[in-house]
Every structure is written in C-alpha cells, then in structure tokens.
Amino acid sequence: MASEVREQARQNSRRMTARVVSLEGGMQEYTDVSVIHIRSRYYNLLIMEGYTPSIGEIEGTVTIVSDTQSVKLENIRGFYLHKKDVFRVMIQEGESVDVQ
DSSP: OHHHHHHHHHHHHTOEEEEEEETTTEEEEEEEEEEEEEEESSOEEEEETTOOOEEEEEEEEEEEEESSOEEEEEEEEEEEEEETTEEEEEEOTTOOOEEO
16 A cells, blocks of 8 residues: 555656665665666666666666766666666676765
C-alpha cells in the first residue's frame, strides 16, 4: 500500500527516481531527477523523463542531476535499467566508486 502511494506521488510529480545499489555503499535513492548522463566505454547516453525503457552495461561514469544536486559516479562497472521513470544502477562487487 505504501509503495503504491509513493508510486502515485512520483507519477504526479513527473520526475524520475534514481537508485544506486552497491555492496560497499548499500542503496542510495535520488528523487526529483531531471536527467541522467551515462558515459560508458562504448556509448554516451542521456536519459530524461518519459524516455523509452532501456537496459545496459556501464563501464565509465554516471551523472544524476536534479534541481538541488548533481551526483557523479566515476569509474564504475555495472548494469543499469531504466523503466517507468525509475533508473536503477547495480554496481559490480569490488569496484570502488568515486562520488563527486
């Protein structure tokens, strides 16, 4: 029930949510995200609200930008999933993440 209320509130705000999961740092959640920039070894990708669902591998940098903050995860290896304006990053074990 509580998750349905959060989902409804998120849909009303029309902004994305980003969740970063790693064994070292646990899970961090960023709300009201306006854009996510992925610079990987093989591609450069910009994800905004309402974009097509996507899944892929990251070997590089992820920048999560909201109205109040910008979080840059550098030198990461992992996988991402973007679906229904929720962006999830799963960082591989043993990788050190540089957060700026």
